[in-house]
Amino acid sequence: MLNGSVDIAPDKSITHRAIMFSSLARGTSHIVNPLLGEDNISTCQAFEAMGVEITREERKLIINSPGFEQLQEASDVLDFGNSGTTTRLMLGILSGLPLFSIITGDRYLRQRPMLRVIEPLRRMGARIDARSGGKLLPAAVRGGALNGIDHRSQVASAQVKSAILLAGLFANGTTTVQEPELSRDHTERMLPFYGVKVQREDRWTSVQGGAQLHPVDMTVPGDISSAAFFLVAACVTPGSAVTICNVGVNPTRTGIIDVLQQMGAKLELRNQRTVCGEPVADIEVCHSSLSAVDIYGSTIPRLIDEIPALAVAMAFAEGKSTVKDGSELRVKETDRIATTLANLKALGVEYSEYEDGFAITGDPERKLPAGAVLDSYGDHRIGMSAWLFRLLQPTIEVEGMECVAVSFPGFQQKLQSLQSNGALS
Ligand code: S3P
Numbered sequence: 001m002l003n004g005s006v007d008i009a010p011d012k013s014i015t016h017r018a019i020m021f022s023s024l025a026r027g028t029s030h031i032v033n034p035l036l037g038e039d040n041i042s043t044c045q046a047f048e049a050m051g052v053e054i055t056r057e058e059r060k061l062i063i064n065s066p067g068f069e070q071l072q073e074a075s076d077v078l079d080f081g082n083s084g085t086t087t088r089l090m091l092g093i094l095s096g097l098p099l100f101s102i103i104t105g106d107r108y109l110r111q112r113p114m115l116r117v118i119e120p121l122r123r124m125g126a127r128i129d130a131r132s133g134g135k136l137l138p139a140a141v142r143g144g145a146l147n148g149i150d151h152r153s154q155v156a157s158a159q160v161k162s163a164i165l166l167a168g169l170f171a172n173g174t175t176t177v178q179e180p181e182l183s184r185d186h187t188e189r190m191l192p193f194y195g196v197k198v199q200r201e202d203r204w205t206s207v208q209g210g211a212q213l214h215p216v217d218m219t220v221p222g223d224i225s226s227a228a229f230f231l232v233a234a235c236v237t238p239g240s241a242v243t244i245c246n247v248g249v250n251p252t253r254t255g256i257i258d259v260l261q262q263m264g265a266k267l268e269l270r271n272q273r274t275v276c277g278e279p280v281a282d283i284e285v286c287h288s289s290l291s292a293v294d295i296y297g298s299t300i301p302r303l304i305d306e307i308p309a310l311a312v313a314m315a316f317a318e319g320k321s322t323v324k325d326g327s328e329l330r331v332k333e334t335d336r337i338a339t340t341l342a343n344l345k346a347l348g349v350e351y352s353e354y355e356d357g358f359a360i361t362g363d364p365e366r367k368l369p370a371g372a373v374l375d376s377y378g379d380h381r382i383g384m385s386a387w388l389f390r391l392l393q394p395t396i397e398v399e400g401m402e403c404v405a406v407s408f409p410g411f412q413q414k415l416q417s418l419q420s421n422g423a424l425s
Contacts, residue, residue: 001239001287002391002418008222008230009408010035011248013158014186014278016043016085018218019054019063020093020166021194023047026067027215034061034220038406039083046090049074050099068170068213073099077138080105082333082380082406085159088117091141092163095126096170098144103137108333108378110137117163120151124167124175146171148209155328156181156301158252161205169196169211176206181298184252189277193218221248221280226408228256228306229384233415234285235265236316237391242418243270244283251279255295255303259310263290263317292319292362300325305332308385311340314360315349323357333406334379343374343386347396368393376400380407387412391419 015035020043022029034040036056044054044061051072053064065071078101080086087105091114094101104110115135118128124146130139148171153160161177165187168175181203188198188205194213199206227247234240249257249269260267265288269281290313295303300323303310307323314321323329329336337358344351347368350361368389376383378400386398404411 002234002237002242002415003240004418005243005245006230006414006418007245008247009037009226009411010220011223012037012039012225012407013085013184014190014220014248015040016089017162017186017190018220019043019047019061020089021190021213022063022215022218023052023065024068024093025065025194025213025215026070027065029063029215030217031061031063032217032219033059035223035407037409038081039086042079042081042083043086043090046074046078046080046086049076049078065215068097071097071099074101077102077104080109082106082108082403084109084112084333087114087137088159088163089166091117091121091128091139092166094141095121095124095128095143095167096146101141101143103139103141105137113331114139116153116155116157116160120149120164121167124149124171126167148173148175150176152178154180156183157328158183158185158187162187165205165207168207168209171209174206174208176204178204181301182252183301184250186250186278189250193277218276221275221278222246223407224248224253224256225305225381226411227283228309229388229411230415230418231256231260231265231267231283231285232309232313233388233391235260235288235290235313236388238287240287242285244285247281247283249279249281252302255299256306256310257283259293259295259299259303260313263293263313264288265290289364290317290362292317292321294322294324296322296324300328304328305381308336308340308381309388311344311358311360312385312388314362315344315347316364316366317362318364320359320361322359324354325356327356329357332379334377334382336379336382339377339379339382340385342377343382346372346374347389368396370395372396374398376403378403380404384408384411387415
């Protein structure tokens, strides 16, 4: 069983943006409680290669930038590792700067679709060439002299939205992005802290070119996408009662809370407050009898990264749960429909696969097979989701857990700290 309270890993999306915007602002910014996972380190290294000084202190980053006008051309290829957010947002930023850059990433990132940002950035005037007809990394960017565009994105993607808006800060005129459903809005919430005006209405967001950013002091809340593993862990492990402190509860990210509550989870938000424009709360959660749920439509972008963890909850819920409209899952760090189901298959869970989702037949009395071997498939969220099954069957093994360092260094230790007597229950 899991008992006690924990602080969760800081928010990856918010940390990326804080590093980027601070690196564009002339002067010294302080970022308190940043995530220093591998993805965020990729973002730091990109700006360090362009002349920004970044000092890491205990739970703080000090970013001293000459300002975006003075950034230098990186003298080598920028390697963004596994980080899709670094890649897509940096494609936007680099398109607006009069620099030549070459971008690559690891074997997972080099398979992920980039045309969704490259095509609109080219329309703004960026000269970008990339492998496979402009679709895949490596990419070469020659930035500068952009014109604002009105972009209607086909996907509800905060990475696409943010990339175009960030390029728009350096473009002539107005840049507007419309998305089919509202995706996470950290860029829109954070830019005004740096002195940049953002206009928003429903699913439209606009910025004006010629922006100037000023340095800030910023605090990053805990990541609800990391908290998701603990929420599900407490729900499915008998006897558990856990408080997860300091979790970002931005409404564009709280689909996991709504869905778990819909499934019957005993889950309460306490001590709600706002930190640097982001809603934050402590979340209390107990072991709960879960029932099946259907997830689709505008809920999907509000919990896109939490679907692998929710699949674990679905495996223990009464009835058949479904996920639809989730084809974006196919182009995450791995094909998360395939990798989620591959691990469920290894555990004998009954499921169906759809092009845009899956169905899982749950069983509250489920007995997990001893000694089953699961795999992260090199994807941090798949690895952490698979690890949760060990709470109920400690002989299960999960291969390739080193990838959790991408978003949640110390995940296993933190989970262990909540286990009574330090032993797996
Ligand atoms: C992110 C946006 C989401 C999410 C990713 C982080 C961001 O991706 O899956 O982990 O920080 O903007 P998409 O924008 O591709 O949906």
